[in-house]
Amino acid sequence: MPIIDDKSQHCIPFLLERLRAHADRHKNNTNADTPPFFLGLNGVQGAGKTVLVSTLQDTLRAEPYSLSVVTWSLDDIYLTHADQVALAQAHPTNPLLQHRGQPSTHDLALGEKVFASLAAELPTAIPQYDKSAFAGQGDRVPESQWEVVNAEGQQKIKVVIFEGWCVGFRPRDDNTLRTLWEDAVRQKESGDYQGRLGHVRFEDVKTVNESLKRYNALTDKLDALIHIDAQNLRFVYEWRQEQERGLRATKGTGMTEDQVNHFVDGYYPSYELFTDTLRGGVFKPTQNTSTSESEWKDRQLRLVVDRNRRVQEVIKI
Numbered sequence: 454m455p456i457i458d459d460k461s462q463h464c465i466p467f468l469l470e471r472l473r474a475h476a477d478r479h480k481n482n483t484n485a486d487t488p489p490f491f492l493g494l495n496g497v498q499g500a501g502k503t504v505l506v507s508t509l510q511d512t513l514r515a516e517p518y519s520l521s522v523v524t525w526s527l528d529d530i531y532l533t534h535a536d537q538v539a540l541a542q543a544h545p546t547n548p549l550l551q552h553r554g555q556p557s558t559h560d561l562a563l564g565e566k567v568f569a570s571l572a573a574e575l576p577t578a579i580p581q582y583d584k585s586a587f588a589g590q591g592d593r594v595p596e597s598q599w600e601v602v603n604a605e606g607q608q609k610i611k612v613v614i615f616e617g618w619c620v621g622f623r624p625r626d627d628n629t630l631r632t633l634w635e636d637a638v639r640q641k642e643s644g645d646y647q648g649r650l651g652h653v654r655f656e657d658v659k660t661v662n663e664s665l666k667r668y669n670a671l672t673d674k675l676d677a678l679i680h681i682d683a684q685n686l687r688f689v690y691e692w693r694q695e696q697e698r699g700l701r702a703t704k705g706t707g708m709t710e711d712q713v714n715h716f717v718d719g720y721y722p723s724y725e726l727f728t729d730t731l732r733g734g735v736f737k738p739t740q741n742t743s744t745s746e747s748e749w750k751d752r753q754l755r756l757v758v759d760r761n762r763r764v765q766e767v768i769k770i
Contacts, residue, residue: 499692527617
């Protein structure tokens with residue numbers, strides 16, 4: 454089923470409104486130039502992020518806005534193949550770290566470096582990742598092949614779109630983490646459980662949660678966030694199966710149904726743990742922060758989609 458874009462009609466007005474607020478907030482700076490705007494875009498795999506990103510990018514680049522935009526993905530800063538192998542070997546009993554995907558499997562120092570360089574409007578090489586390398590295990594593309602933006606003679610990047618399946622995820626405190634995991638284990642033992650969290654050990658989940666704390670360094674740089682949510686998180690299995698069937702039909706190669714299910718299983722515990730924090734609002738203050746309402750309110754847009762990826766609900770947070 455082709456993905457029809459019914460999301461941009463909600464996202465473009467939101468984004469333009471946030472860009473205006475961003476410009477107003479910085480107009481009294483001694484530096485007359487408004488700094489780049491960072492938009493995070495989160496969505497479960499297969500929900501239609503790629504189509505939406507393309508529309509947002511094309512709209513902002515066209516008149517009357519004529520903004521220079523760069524889009525890149527959290528996937529682009531996955532660990533190199535060698536580092537991923539080393540991580541898996543260092544945690545041989547943790548199934549969540551045996552392949553790329555979960556928080557822990559990204560090069561956050563590289564991500565922070567790119568964010569800082571873009572924010573300063575310096576010449577910046579945008580990382581790229583090749584998911585087909587090493588028979589699908591993936592590897593980072595050599596830096597010599599990365600696209601360079603903000604180079605001499607180029608228009609300065611004014612909008613950065615940073616997308617990914619776990620962009621904006623916030624870590625849980627230890628007590629909440631254990632409670633959620635214990636609830637999942639109880640549901641699994643009762644026999645009425647479709648999730649994956651209850652099938653992994655608490656120590657494995659805690660390792661991912663500890664790693665996620667370091668991702669706040671990127672999340673805190675975002676000026677706004679768009680979250681494509683699903684009425685039922687289980688839709689991700691159907692959507693990934695659909696994507697893979699398309700790959701098999703067009704390229705003659707792709708994962709089997711069992712391989713797809715196993716692949717999504719590796720991500721699913723984090724959907725169970727961290728999606729509610731997204732739904733509650735990424736920028737809302739916590740016990741450890743004191744942010745005024747004017748600083749966080751209306752900076753996040755949540756689109757809830759049905760099995761056919763059609764928007765059923767729009768919530769501004």
